[in-house]
Structure formats: C-alpha cells, structure tokens
Amino acid sequence: MAVAKTKPATKSAPKREPAPEQAASTSSIPEFNKEQELRAYEQMLKIRRFEEKAGQLYGMGLIGGFCHLYIGQEAVVVGMQMTLKPGDQVITGYRDHGHMLACNMDPKGVMAELTGRAHGYSRGKGGSMHMFSVEKGFYGGHGIVGAQVSLGTGLAFADRYRKNDHVSLTYLGDGASNQGQVYESFNMAELWKLPVVYIIENNRYAMGTAINRSSATIDLSKRGLSFNIPGEQVDGMDVRAVKDAGEKAVAWCRAGKGPYILEMLTYRYRGHSMSDPAKYRTREEVNKMRSEHDPIEQVRVRLLERKLASEDDLKKIDAFVRDLVNEAAEFATNDPEPDVAELWTNVYR
Numbered sequence: 001m002a003v004a005k006t007k008p009a010t011k012s013a014p015k016r017e018p019a020p021e022q023a024a025s026t027s028s029i030p031e032f033n034k035e036q037e038l039r040a041y042e043q044m045l046k047i048r049r050f051e052e053k054a055g056q057l058y059g060m061g062l063i064g065g066f067c068h069l070y071i072g073q074e075a076v077v078v079g080m081q082m083t084l085k086p087g088d089q090v091i092t093g094y095r096d097h098g099h100m101l102a103c104n105m106d107p108k109g110v111m112a113e114l115t116g117r118a119h120g121y122s123r124g125k126g127g128s129m130h131m132f133s134v135e136k137g138f139y140g141g142h143g144i145v146g147a148q149v150s151l152g153t154g155l156a157f158a159d160r161y162r163k164n165d166h167v168s169l170t171y172l173g174d175g176a177s178n179q180g181q182v183y184e185s186f187n188m189a190e191l192w193k194l195p196v197v198y199i200i201e202n203n204r205y206a207m208g209t210a211i212n213r214s215s216a217t218i219d220l221s222k223r224g225l226s227f228n229i230p231g232e233q234v235d236g237m238d239v240r241a242v243k244d245a246g247e248k249a250v251a252w253c254r255a256g257k258g259p260y261i262l263e264m265l266t267y268r269y270r271g272h273s274m275s276d277p278a279k280y281r282t283r284e285e286v287n288k289m290r291s292e293h294d295p296i297e298q299v300r301v302r303l304l305e306r307k308l309a310s311e312d313d314l315k316k317i318d319a320f321v322r323d324l325v326n327e328a329a330e331f332a333t334n335d336p337e338p339d340v341a342e343l344w345t346n347v348y349r
Contacts, residue, residue, distance in 0.1 A: 029240045034308040036082070040239045041299045042317050043081075044074035047098040048296060049325045050107060054097065054114055054128075058274045062333060063114045066143075067128045070098035072269040075295035076201055077102040079242025080169055083250045087164065089137050091152040092171035094129040095201075095268075096141025099171065103138040105131075107328035117335035123345070124338040146172060146179030149198070153185040156196035156259070167253045168196040175206025177220050183227075186259070190227040195253035197246070198224070198261045201236065203268045208280045221263035229259050236264030237293040267293070 032040065051069040058067050070077075073095075081090075081102040092099045100110050105121065113120025113131050121131040129143040139155060142148040152170025159166040176182065177200050189196050200220045204211050211218050221231035230252070235241040242264065249260040267289045271278040278286075303309040 029238065029244050032240055032243075032302075036243075037299055037303050037308055038317070040075075040078055040082070041296065041303065041314070042321065043078045043102060044239065044296045044299065045317065045321045046107070046324065047074045047078070047101050049321050050101060050111070050328070051097060053325050053329050054111070055270070055274065057111075057115065057329060057333070063128070064116065065127045065129075066094065067114070067274045068095040068272065069268070069270045069274070070095055072289070072295075073201060073203060073236065073264075073266045074098060075239040075242055076199070076236045076264045076266055077171075079239040080197075080199060080246045082239075082243045083246040084137075084167070084169070087137070087166045088250075089139055089152075089155045089159075089166065089168045090171070091139040091148045091155065091168065092141055093145065093148055093173060093176060094141055094143050095173070096129065096131065099141070100131055100133070100136075100138055103133070103136045105133050105136050105138060107324060108331040111328040111332035112335050115332040115335070116337065117332055118338045118342075119335050120332075123342055125342065125346075146176040146182050148172065149176070149179070149182045149185045152198075153189050153194060153196055156189065156194035156253075157192065159195050160192065165254045166195065167250050168194075169199060170196055171199045171201060173206060174200060174202040174204065174211050174215070174220060175209075177202075177223060178215065182223075186224050186227045186229055189259040190224070190229050193256060193258035195256070196259045197249045197253055198229075198259060200261065200263045201266055202263055203266050205268075205272070205278075205280065207272045208276065208278070210280070219263070221261055224259070224261045229261055231261035231263065233263045233265060236266030237289075237295045238298060239295060 047070060051071045054063065054067060055069055057063045077099050090099055090103055097110060101107060109119060109121045110131065113122055113126055114128055116124040116127060118124055121133060129141050132140045149170055149172050152168050156168040202220055206214060221233045224231050232245055234245040245262055249262050252260045269286055269290060300314060
C-alpha cells in the first residue's frame with residue numbers, strides 16, 4: 001500500500017508585537033477642561049511629593065520593611081479615580097500609597113502607618129503594604145503577589161449579590177498578571193458577569209525582569225480573551241487617556257456586561273522597592289521617559305499653553321502640596337508608637 005508523502009510543516013517567524021510605548025494611540029482622547037486639568041495636576045503632584053518624602057524618610061531609617069514607590073505611575077490611579085462614584089471599591093497590591101491618596105485617605109494617616117505609629121491607618125502594624133479604609137472605599141494594599149485580584153473579584157461578587165451598580169477597580173502589575181489565581185478570577189468574573197475592572201499597571205519590569213523575557217505575549221490587554229473578557233491598551237502616562245478608557249470600562253461593568261481589562265502602559269522611575277538599584281535598565285531609558293512622557297509635566301504644559309493657569313497659579317498649588325506632605329511627615333515622625341497591647345487587637349486566633 002502506497003503512503004502519500006507530505007511536506008513537513010514549516011514554522012513561520014513569530015509576529016513581532018509593538019513595544020509598550022508604541023502600542024496605545026492618543027489621537028482621539030477628549031481634552032480636559034480647566035477644572036479637570038487642575039484637579040489632575042494637584043492630585044498627581046500630591047502623590048509624587050508624598051512618595052519623594054517617603055523615600056527620604058526611608059533613607060533616614062524612619063520607615064522600615066519594604067517600601068514600593070509609585071513615582072511615574074501617578075496618571076493611572078488619578079485618571080481612574082475620576083471615573084468613580086461613592087460606593088465603588090478600589091483594591092491593589094503592595095505599590096499602594098498613590099492609590100490611598102487618590103482615594104482621599106488622609107496623608108497623615110498614611111505616612112504614620114509607614115513609620116509604624118499609633119495613628120496610622122493600620123495602627124502601626126501594617127506598614128507600607130497593608131493599609132485599609134472602608135470609609136474611603138479602599139480595600140487594601142496586599143503584599144502577596146496577585147492575591148488582591150481574587151479579593152477584588154469577591155468585592156464585585158458582593159456588588160452583584162446586593163444588586164447595586166457599584167464597580168470594583170482591581171489593580172495588579174505586569175508581574176502579577178502571570179499568577180494562576182488571576183485566571184481563576186477572570187473565569188469566575190466572566191461566568192457570573194461581575195462588575196470588576198482589572199487594571200494591569202504594566203511598568204515593564206515587574207520586580208526587575210523585562211516583560212518580553214517573562215511573558216509569552218506582551219499585550220496584556222489580551223489576557224482575558226479565552227474568557228471572553230474585552231481588553232484595551234491605554235497610555236498610562238496620559239491622565240486624559242486613562243480617564244477616557246476608564247469611563248468606558250466602568251460603564252461596561254455598571255451595565256451588567258461583566259468584567260473589563262485595561263492594560264495601562266506606564267513606567268516607574270525608581271526601583272521596584274527601595275532596596276532595588278534597578279541596574280537592569282539604563283539611566284538613559286529612565287531619563288527619556290521622564291523628559292518625554294512624564295504624566296505631571298504633560299498636564300503642566302497643557303495648563304500653561306492653553307492659558308488655563310499661570311506660573312504663579314501652579315506655584316501656589318506646588319506650595320500647598322509641599323506643605324501638606326511636610327505636615328504629614330512631621331505628624332508621622334512625632335506620633336507615638338503603638339502600645340504593646342495593640343499586638344493583640346484585630347488578630348484572628
């Protein structure tokens with residue numbers, strides 16, 4: 001019996017994906033009005049100055065343990081927060097100070113927690129990675145990589161169960177996007193049409209490994225396709241682009257259509273944590289991002305060019321923010337340490 005000969009299958013070259021900085025278009029983004037620009041400027045500047053001060057206090061030995069700064073990524077959380085209403089929830093990982101401030105948590109309480117003081121949000125027991133405020137709709141920074149994704153999905157389940165129209169914003173990093181529990185959460189969220197927006201803050205390096213060395217696809221907005229979850233890449237350095245995409249995603253969830261994924265293409269200027277010298281990238285790369293894509297400088301330039309604010313107006317905002325942060329630092333370094341009895345409160349036994 002003759003056997004037909006077939007040619008061996010030939011492998012085509014893998015399709016090259018666009019670099020993160022090239023992937024998101026900003027051509028059709030709606031402009032902000034004066035009030036929105038000024039609000040975004042003040043909120044992002046508050047986060048930037050707070051994080052710079054936290055870095056100083058860490059260097060002085062006043063903050064112990066881990067400390068992950070949000071410098072460079074401010075547009076993501078500020079833009080997303082502009083899409084929410086009272087009752088919506090926010091949850092994130094351990095790079096969380098910016099999210100707390102964007103949720104309008106008191107800078108004094110946040111800084112006091114960083115320094116382990118009695119009037120910190122977790123009474124000095126949580127430190128940088130573990131703070132919480134039900135009043136402000138912030139359900140914690142979480143130290144276990146990816147763990148907050150399951151919890152954020154649970155918040156959305158509670159919203160669906162209660163039949164309200166609240167939305168859970170669940171933040172995670174590009175490194176956490178490879179965790180197994182993330183995909184279990186995606187599956188349940190789509191299966192039950194839960195109102196959760198998964199916001200992947202892709203700052204390219206996770207703990208220090210470039211995304212193209214750790215992910216089979218660098219377009220993380222597609223991570224939900226096998227679960228029928230729509231996704232979108234967003235210029236996470238432009239607060240207008242973040243708000244525009246966030247409004248669509250939040251509206252999708254409120255309409256009962258299920259989860260949505262937003263991949264924010266962003267960049268952190270500092271190391272993964274305060275102990276990271278970040279030798280896996282060049283100084284030129286960081287300086288290029290700072291000079292060409294800084295989220296705060298973009299707003300500042302627009303305010304001046306469109307004559308929505310003067311240099312004096314912006315100097316007043318700068319001075320207000322610096323005073324606010326200095327007051328928080330002063331409070332956090334003079335607040336007493338917790339009583340020893342605090343060790344036994346809020347402990348599951």
